[in-house]
Amino acid sequence: MVAGCDKESHIDYSSFNIQPEVIPDQKQQGFIITNKCSPFKTPLDFKNLEYTSKALINSNWLSNPHYLEDINHLIYQFNQTHIKNANIFIQALNNSALIYKKNMIEVNIIKRKLQADIDAKLMYYQQELASINSHLEIIKKDEKQHLNEIKTIKNKIQEKQKYYIKLRRSLKHELQTILLDDDLTFDLISNIKFKYKTDKTLHCSKYLGEYQQITFTSPDTCIYYNKEELINKIPQQYQSQVNIVMNTYVPKLWKTMVLLNGYFESTYNKQVFDHYLQKDLMIANNNLAIKRTINMGRQSQHAIDNYVEQYNKLTMAMANNIDKTLLDDQNKVNISSMAFYEKLSPLRLGNKIKDPIVNFAILYNNKALVTKLTQEYATKILNEYPQELTFSIANNGNFILPKIRENNYKIVIDVKKSYSVIYNGHNTLTPPKDFSQQTPNTTSMGYNLNQIISQQLFKQWYNS
Incomplete structure (x- = not known):
């Protein structure tokens, strides 16, 4: 359906009891409102602006990582x-x-x-508890079990030595x-030499000095050997073949x-592996020696009872000295916890820490x-309204309606100050040529479009 015919129409302001002095000198603006296009529909951008503002005000700055x-x-x-x-809100947000x-x-x-304090305490308690558990395990095993364990480790060592x-x-x-x-x-x-480097990124460099990386994956470590030094000892015609063999x-020799023996890295001046067969054998022999120092029967049971008592005391001490409400599941300080927030009390009282959003919240609630x-945003909505759905009214009330391609539409003549005239063109093929108080489906309101839209935006801001 197409309504409007580009012929001149007229509005009789006097019939609406609109005084001439109310009508400003500049041309009046008219708008065609359809189901698809209406200035009364709150823009999504404004809804998002209001929603994001409210969400930020209600967000906890400590617990929100974003x-x-x-x-x-x-x-x-x-x-x-x-x-x-919007500038005053932007300034508050920058602050x-x-x-x-x-x-x-x-x-x-x-x-x-x-x-740092928690890590130190955890390390102490965990080491002490692990030591007690280790001694309990030693005592509870009989001597035959210890001997079998030693035998098993020796067999593994012998097997790996042969390999x-x-x-x-x-x-x-x-x-x-x-x-x-x-x-x-x-x-x-005889001159194969290795170098070891810790690297948790798992992106090992190809070279470490003159040493070249061994091409296999080792967790958190990079292993190198003196490949170039060895290859240079070989006549050139054999180097490529030797390279393949090496x-x-x-890698098999290294593993x-x-x-068998772990690896002592002089750079770190320590044995860099916690577990290897020779160490396991040493521990197993030491455990057997500890077991043999404790007689069976009452002395053994007394030792067990003593260790259990120590374990329970340490567990209780750890619970008392480490505030678990302050930590997450990985024993890391959780700044979102109430326990951490309470730690900030002295800083909050000393004004070293402030609520970041309080000033913006005051502006948000300043009606x-x-x-x-909202008034300026309403003006923006009207200024950006599709030109093909707007028209101008001359001072004498004359205007030309654009073609309307809708069954349901309204014609709004926005009289500045506080008046607007609305014609409801529901299922009307051709709008009237003359608009007056007596024209069917025509009403006037004591608000202009800007005021109506602004009020809607205002309600959206506070009542969404």
């Missing part, structure tokens, strides 16, 4: 309105961001201090097959060696400011 991001997003939303009255950053500096100082010898012999055979002489072969095998055997904001 708090600063949320502030910046809201600043962006206010900026996108391109209205003057909120600064306060939040200062707060987090203080929070992180306290968090690090608390975490290590076999690897070296196979490597020797492979190198001799390439026509290397015995002295050079012995020199190569790439096959060196077997570490499983006079929000009224100005």
